[in-house]
Amino acid sequence: KVQSQTKLPVALGMRYGSMSIKEGLEELAQKGVDEVFLVPLYPHYAMSSYETVVVKALEEQQKHFPKMQMTTMPAFYSNADYIKVLSKSIADGLKDFEYDHILFSYHGIPERHIRKSDPTKFHCKIDGSCCKINSVAHHTCYRHQCYDTTELVKKELNLPEEKVSSSFQSRLAGDPWLKPYTDYEFERLAKEGKKRLAVITPAFVSDCLETLEEIAMEGQEQFEEAGGENYKHIPCLNDNDAWVALMAQWIKDWETKALLPV
Incomplete structure (x- = not known):
């Protein structure tokens, strides 16, 4: 769909x-492309997602396509147009659903990743207070970007302040991961009397096993077992027309050398 909106x-x-x-790079090279606009499809910066894409792409480019130039799209978690598209998608998903609470559930990462990606080496405390203090560390702080x-x-x-919260899903045993944990939140919210829960997974732009099984299916079971009654999983943007149009606009901005959206 993006291809249909750009030459x-x-x-x-x-x-x-x-x-x-x-x-992917080879396909472009065979078409005579020597300048590439790399768009990691992760809205937020994280060492384990956004950063690995950038590192791998540059590695492949330098090794196999040394004459190719590459420009990378910054993390777009706070881009005004992206927020509008995401918000409209969420609003559409909430139609005809009277919620008691909306949970923004993000992909979880180990706390040590937050500290390791802090360029100041002292700003990130993982206690929430640091996310509210302006710092260069926010450019690579996944937790701050999710809450933002x-x-x-x-x-x-x-949205009413008291009806919205954030959490983190998909943790592994061992190191402490970002809190609060989504599965614990399902239980807490249900036991606090929240009977109608809407859940959004904005760490992904496309639904995947994590969002469809862990959140949409298992999440509903956990919430209802804890006393919840109605559960609504709002899909990711996927091939949403407005999202496709926005990506096409970003490509145009890059093509015309306009400032990259941030």
């Missing part, structure tokens, strides 16, 4: 899976 060649590359980033997305959507949709 420039568009290729897909996956960090883990097919087609690979190398194959929630706040911006809440403001865009004029």
Whole structure:
């Protein structure tokens, strides 16, 4: 769908899976492309997602396509147009659903990743207070960026403060991961009398096993077992027309050398 809205060649590359980033770059190279606009499809910066895409793409470019130039799209978690598109998608998902609470559930990462990606090496405390203090660390702080997305959507949709919260899903045993944990929140909210819960997963722009099974299916079971009654999983943007149009606009901005959206 993006290809239908731009004359420039568009290729897909996956960090883990097919087609690979190398194959995507090769497809573009075969079409005579020597300048590439790389768009990691993760709204927020994280070492384990956004950063790995950038590192892998540059590695493949330097190794196999040394004459190719590459420009990378910054994390777009707070981009005004993105927030509008995301908010509209959420509003559409909430139609005809009278919620008691809306939970923004983000992909979880180990706390040590937050500290490791802090360029100041002292700002991030993982206690929430540091996210509210302006710092260069926010450019690479996944936790801050997730909470910022929630706040911006809440403001865009004029959502009641007391009916919105954020959490983090998909943790592994061992190191402490970002809190609060989504599965614990399902239980807490239900036991606090929140009977109608809407859940959004804005760490992804496309639904995947994590959002469809862990959140949409298992999440509903956990919430209802804890006493909840109605559960609504709002899909990711996927191939939403407004989202496709926005990506096409970003490509145009890059093509015309306009400032990249941030």
